[in-house]
Amino acid sequence: MGQNLRIVIAKPGLDGHDRGAKVVARTLRDAGHEVIYTGLRRTAMQIVETVRDEDAKFLGLSSLSGAHNHLFPRVCQLLIEEGLTDVIVFGGGIIPEDDRSALHESGIRAIFGPGTPTNEILEFIDTASKMTDVGVGAENKWQWESTA
Amino acid sequence: MDLNLINEAVDGSRRSLARTLSLIENGEISIEQIRQVLNIEGNPSDSKSWNSLAITGAPGVGKSCLIDKLLSIWANSGLKIALLAIDPSSPRTGGALLGDRVRITSVDDEALKDKIYIRSIATRKSSGNVPLIVADMIEFLHIAKWDRVIVETVGSGQSEVRCAAIADRIVVIEGPARGDGVQAEKAGLLELADAVIVNKSDLSGAEKHAEELQESFELGLGDAPPVLLTSALNETGIAEAAHVLLNLADSGRSVRARWRERLLAHYERKILDAPDLDKILSSLAIGSISIDEAISILGGQ
Numbered sequence: 001m002g003q004n005l006r007i008v009i010a011k012p013g014l015d016g017h018d019r020g021a022k023v024v025a026r027t028l029r030d031a032g033h034e035v036i037y038t039g040l041r042r043t044a045m046q047i048v049e050t051v052r053d054e055d056a057k058f059l060g061l062s063s064l065s066g067a068h069n070h071l072f073p074r075v076c077q078l079l080i081e082e083g084l085t086d087v088i089v090f091g092g093g094i095i096p097e098d099d100r101s102a103l104h105e106s107g108i109r110a111i112f113g114p115g116t117p118t119n120e121i122l123e124f125i126d127t128a129s130k131m132t133d134v135g136v137g138a139e140n141k142w143q144w145e146s147t148a
Numbered sequence: 149m150d151l152n153l154i155n156e157a158v159d160g161s162r163r164s165l166a167r168t169l170s171l172i173e174n175g176e177i178s179i180e181q182i183r184q185v186l187n188i189e190g191n192p193s194d195s196k197s198w199n200s201l202a203i204t205g206a207p208g209v210g211k212s213c214l215i216d217k218l219l220s221i222w223a224n225s226g227l228k229i230a231l232l233a234i235d236p237s238s239p240r241t242g243g244a245l246l247g248d249r250v251r252i253t254s255v256d257d258e259a260l261k262d263k264i265y266i267r268s269i270a271t272r273k274s275s276g277n278v279p280l281i282v283a284d285m286i287e288f289l290h291i292a293k294w295d296r297v298i299v300e301t302v303g304s305g306q307s308e309v310r311c312a313a314i315a316d317r318i319v320v321i322e323g324p325a326r327g328d329g330v331q332a333e334k335a336g337l338l339e340l341a342d343a344v345i346v347n348k349s350d351l352s353g354a355e356k357h358a359e360e361l362q363e364s365f366e367l368g369l370g371d372a373p374p375v376l377l378t379s380a381l382n383e384t385g386i387a388e389a390a391h392v393l394l395n396l397a398d399s400g401r402s403v404r405a406r407w408r409e410r411l412l413a414h415y416e417r418k419i420l421d422a423p424d425l426d427k428i429l430s431s432l433a434i435g436s437i438s439i440d441e442a443i444s445i446l447g448g449q
Binding site for chain 1: 163166169170237238244246247250251255256261265272
């Protein structure tokens, strides 16, 4: 896979479960990427500021608390407001099927549920990093068809 | 080179600053080029006691927590402070998990966040606890009007002195009960320290360790560096440490050692940047060439 990308893995909101975020962070690390982990209970604005200051190309959001419908779009909106339109956002955690199209609509390019093979996440990163207009602010409606 | 980007960074855009630092880190622009386009001659000299301060010490002694408190105090006093937090890259895959931000919460403070910039840095190919390119990133932060730059090194052992190559001052953080009095007498990193902080003073053994260090320094030549006690947990001794560190004079004990580290760091970078490095490593791994042959291919003697 390609060169080392800078990727922020973030836990927005009141959610103390970060096993999934750590597994994803570790997978990305082992694939040669530089992963910046925010730690737990970050606000949307704190996450956006971290992405900005760390000059990350990707942002992975993890939520198991059920607040994804509020928090994920909020992060996307703030990224756009801050001019970080080319950051590619993906999400994971307990995200019911019914919620996903609205999240994609807000700019999230991939959503990975429990049971996703870690390789699939790497394939997504690899594919998306080669595309030019899949940042959170892009008009393109491309999304990753995840298996879980 | 994108002159707009650099100008925006100098004018205070955090995003442009972050992007410019990436370009420097990736070797896409050099600090010499930036100096040239901005018409800056050499390092601006000023009356500050230092521009960059490396904070180093063993893993788990509380570097990040202590730095978080220090950043708060310094930013509150009106200084713009940047923190470059270094974590190791995997020697196998080149990947890294950069987790220093988890413990740094001062940047979340609405009143302080414009005065604190934090950037996580992986060691990448470099072998020391600070990659040499950090020196150029520090210089650009100064050009972009950040008053002081703190470098948090990878958690280090007794002999890891590479940070001397890039920072104006070195502060070593120790923990309590770090072995008997003989440990304090051993050669290495402590000899280059401009100050030593014994953190976790809330635990037993901290005071005794600080005394042993003090005694050891007094046996040496020149002025003994200050030895301070702090507890990042209970927030004791922090204000005093912040004051002492901000005005820290160069101990002058390590001029030659600093140049030795700089020389080694530059030489190492030359080897790591050699186009044939991958091929040479593969040949070494299968035993088709010897170390001496590898060195001579790389241009050494």
